[in-house]
Amino acid sequence: MTSEEAKTQLDSQVREIINWHFSPETGCPFWLDWAKKNFDPRGVVNSYEDIVAKFPHFQDEWLRDLQPEVWVPAAFKGKPFNIFETGGTTGMPKQRIGWNDFRVDYEEFSHKLKDEHFPKGESWIMVGPTGPRRLRLAVEHLANYRGSACYFVDLDPRFVKKAISNKQFDVARQYMDHVIDQAVLILKNRKVSAIFTTPKLLEALAEKIDLYAAGIRGCFVGGTTMTPQYVRFIVEEVLEGRIGFYPTYGNTLMGLAASVPILPEDNFSVTYYAPQPRAVLRVVDPKQTENTVDYDQWGRVELTTLTKEFFMPRFLERDEAMRRKPRAPYAWDGVADVRPFGAMEKTIVEGVY
Incomplete structure (x- = not known):
């Protein structure tokens, strides 16, 4: 796909999703009410550039404070929905509802996995947050889509972050050991060929x-x-260069941005590409967010999600990254070396996830 073809595809998706979410026959209460107070974007917002120019930033308080029903498109009314949470170390977490997006996102990702690393029909294990997170259903669906079953070891990242914030490092370590011990038990007693986990848990697992x-x-x-x-350490020491390594950048609000294979000239810097046209990532100037930064410069990550289940324009993530040029097979910008926004200026508690 050329950059022109990618732009045409994205602009077509924008028009379809705008028409869907702002039409009374199909749209959700939140956006229909928003249009009455602001403007009706149908016929006005015809491209992704129009979204950047005409929509303000999406506020995470809308996902914390409002009842989930305000996000139900009229076309989905009466269909029970999943409720997925993200964040929420303290206070109310952000919640996104959904029906089938997570399946579409992860089926698309499946085609980026090599069978030699993720043999079809052979079992997986997930060591990470399950509970109210989209990730649990998504990883199991990905395994099932490839003809595989999936074992699970749960992790509560909120508990870990709270323990670390309270300087209860021994408690956090004990909990991490408890999680790792469960995973080791499964790996010793069951045939498992693929794993999803966080980098820190992967490192801890490899020690055992x-x-x-x-x-x-x-x-x-x-x-x-x-x-x-750290990527070099994972690839060379933890995985010993023998296990396929597939870093991803994703969340409940976006889906999954896959990474491109690491080339020698990358020097172990990982670049991720959004699943366009369903979601778009920009790396913007934090002080003038309508502007992107230059290539290979740091900026704040801005996410726009464009599906019939969920429309979220210009959400400023709590992440910063370097803007990278398109790289085959992707014809749009990537984000590299993602880290918490402001990581160089203040201490960020990440826990194990």
């Missing part, structure tokens, strides 16, 4: 068991910050 000898051939990770130095 030889992952390759245990049968692991593919590792799909997401969550905590990975500097190029």
Whole structure:
């Protein structure tokens, strides 16, 4: 796909989603009410550039404070929905409702996995947050889509962050050991060839068991910050260059941004590409968010989600990244070396996820 074809595809998606969410026959109460107070974007917003120019930033308080029903499109009325949470270390978490988006997102991602690393029909294990998170259903669906079953070891990241914030490091370590011990038990007693976890949990797991000898051939990770130095450590020391490594950047609001294979000239810097046209990532100037930064410069990550289940324009993530040029097979910008926004100026508690 050329950049022109990608733009045409994205602008077509914008028009379809705007028409869907702002038409009384199909739209949700929130956006129909918003249009009455602001403007009706149908016929006015015809491109992604129009979204940037005409929509304000989406506020996370809307997902914290409002009842989930305000996000139900009229076309989905009466269909029970999933409720997924994100964030919420303290106070009310952000909640996104959904029906089938997570399946579409992860089926698309499946085609980016090599069968040699994720053999079809062979079992997976997920060591990470389950509970109210989209990730649990998504990873299981991904495994099922590839003909596989999936074992689960739960992690409560809110508990870990709270323990670390309270300087209860021994408690956090005990909990992490408790999670890892459960995963080791499964790997020693069941045939598992693929794992999803966070980088820090992967490192802790590798200290307790030889992952390759245990049968692991593919590792799909997401969550905590990975500097190029840490990526190199994971690839060369933890996975010993023998296990397929698939870093991802994603959340409940976006879906999944896959990484491109790391080339020698990347020096272990990981770049992720959004699942356009369903979601778009921009790296913007934090002080003038209508502007993107130059390539290979740092900026704040801005997310726009464009599906019939959920429309979210210009949400400023709590992340910063470097803007990267398109790289095949992607014909749009990427984000690299993602880390918490303001990480260089203040201490950020990430926990293990």
